[in-house]
Amino acid sequence: MTAVPTTPRCGQNGGAMTDVNQLRLKAHLLVEGINPAPEALAGVGTEFKEQNHGLFGWDFVNHEHMHVPDDFVLSDGTVVQFRYNPSSPYLMEVRDGARVIVHGGDVKDTLAFISRPRFYEASTANGNVMRRIGQVGGEDCFFVCYQNYCAHFARGEECFFCNLVPTKKTYDSVLSKKEVKDIGEVAAAAFAEGFCNHILLTGGCFNHEAEVSTVSGIVDAIRDALGAGTVPGTILPSATTNEDDLRRYRETGIGAIGYSMEIWDEALYKGICPGKARTTSHDDFFRAVQRAVQIFGEGNVYGVFVMGLEPRGSLLAGVKALSSIGANVVPFVWSPNPGSRLEGHRAPTGDWFTDVALEAAEIVIESGVPSGTANHCYRCDGNSLLHDALRLRGIE
Template identity: 50%
Template sequence: MTDYLLLKALLLTEGVHSDKESLEGVGTKYKEQNHGLFGWDFETHKEIKLPDDFYLPDGTVVQYRLNSSSQYNIKKVDENLILYKNEDFICEVKWMDRPKYYNKKTKTGKEMVKIGQLGGEDCLFFCFQNYCSNFKNNNQCSFCNLVPTSKTYNSVVRKKEAQEIGEVAAAAFNEGQAKHINMTGGCYISGKELEVVGNILSEMRRYTGLEKIPGLVAPAPAKGDNIQGYYDTGIETLSFNMEIWDPEYYKAICPGKSSSTSHEEFIKSIKQAVEIFGEGKVYVAMVMGLEPKETFLEGIDFLSNLGVNIIPFVWAPNPGSKLEGHRAPYANWYKETIREASDIVYEHKVPWGLENHCYKCDGNSLLHDALRLKGIE
């Protein structure tokens, strides 16, 4: 029996490539990458349209990460897509259908796909401003390639207007595929991020007719009175991009972010957010694989005990990041560590919040998949 949790970890840490025939229909029939925030591939591919993600036979969603040197490859065989390790058969896979709204335009004439993209099967993603000020002084997080990705592909509108985002949200939700949103603003520096997010959520509610928007918003670390302000926008959950749990690793890997928001400030704000939003309605995003297993699991335990849900992304050494050319821990490390993390989360009985984030939208993380093995989906 295939271990799909391990297989997903292998595909995320080793990457995959495909033959020309298997890529037929990508960008027309099947959903393609549009680089709404980062580039997750091991190499750039400006001239080639690649799938955004794909299904394994048990429904597991895997983010497509191109690596031309990987042993893992996908070939088209008798109209089926087959995943191999070198020449050895592993399983059949399936690309995801391309959303219909990808072919539509906003009232201002902009392509909707350049405003918001569907992550996985059902998560509508927006980055309302593709920029991070920490790149200006070379203080960006070592794993981040936000600005280089934007320059390399130039595939999305870098600064989106609230009305445009509202239009896209309505189109995606009305289509029936999008179930929740994930929105960030890179590293917004104007000091008016709450106002911007409030305007966007107001337009989303106006266009969709929803009183509360399912999903999460991940602004620059929310602090103080702003946390109540984000709650008042009508978003269901608030997310904090904490990145690394260990305070010293955090300072080393995220020099710019740690200088403006310390580990202790994150904890204070997260606790306050749980009081306002409620247990299960606060998320913390981590980058898994850049600190020791011990400290990572300490973070999982501490945060879960607060009633926080965690999204631990599987790190890849992305092109344009400071860590380009390095490698992530091996797949077995990810599998063993995430199984332990899922035990901790399960024991703390955090409300799962699947209406706001789920395994179907989680192609670059393993925690939802590990929790599925415990019957949580």
């Protein structure tokens, strides 16, 4: 493989120099959550983008009657997911007219909220409120979960870290199933506002044939709505090695595909993801990634992990194995979120996450896998650290 190319930045909000302290701060904010002062939340849900719980809830406690920001941007452009924790030592306050992060009495950084998209107040021709169909992740990613349901919950076999179904019940802020036509319409409205660069499309557990046609139909609709031949972004369907299915996905014009492997260590994967492991083995996932790289090309396939539930060594072994076959990796920072089986547990420290993300970045760079930032970048969401660690090395 060739050396990792450095790509032009994909957004407009950055430009400031970043350093490892910002990565460390982000890691601590994700691990500890944030306790906001009421005045710091002014304008959330009107001027600034609020959480709409399009997929999981990532907060430490639920907050049904309180608008909190979905995410925010540190002074160097680092995007951080907001995780509400009224017990967190990290406070969000307003000082001298600016929003700041405070820890132990010291101001750690200033931050900016992200503007609320105009389409959040609009409805589709079918009369559905658009923000109940699609949302904006981070600063530039149009996000859709096409089905907020997963059959593993009904059998008591859900992944231990997942609160998809409880989150839907608690907030009921999105439609469980979305119509393809509606999704295309919302995507057109979102991209017309000018800030979306990517899409991210995911769903719960699905009948396989229905999923291929649903996902392909949605991307076709988005491509038509955008009036383009291709769609920059990533789909996250169930893992498949079927070449016809992969070609069908590729024909939609989507740039990248990813599979949620969750945990690299095989025994831990079986324990933490009992339902998923029964239908898709660790080896199935690996073969699916390999096959997808053949169809989508190196750099255009992602393995998605939950970081913090397995030892450093096994996660990094997964990063190494996938990078060596031309795939990229997105490791989300685990949150012991309400409604999941692991609610109330504790994640590793922010320093652990920082150090592992830095080591993962070295592995990715060494492997030479092409950067996938044309389809998913550090501005797409605030709940992973690897993009930020790579950004420290000039890969944006």
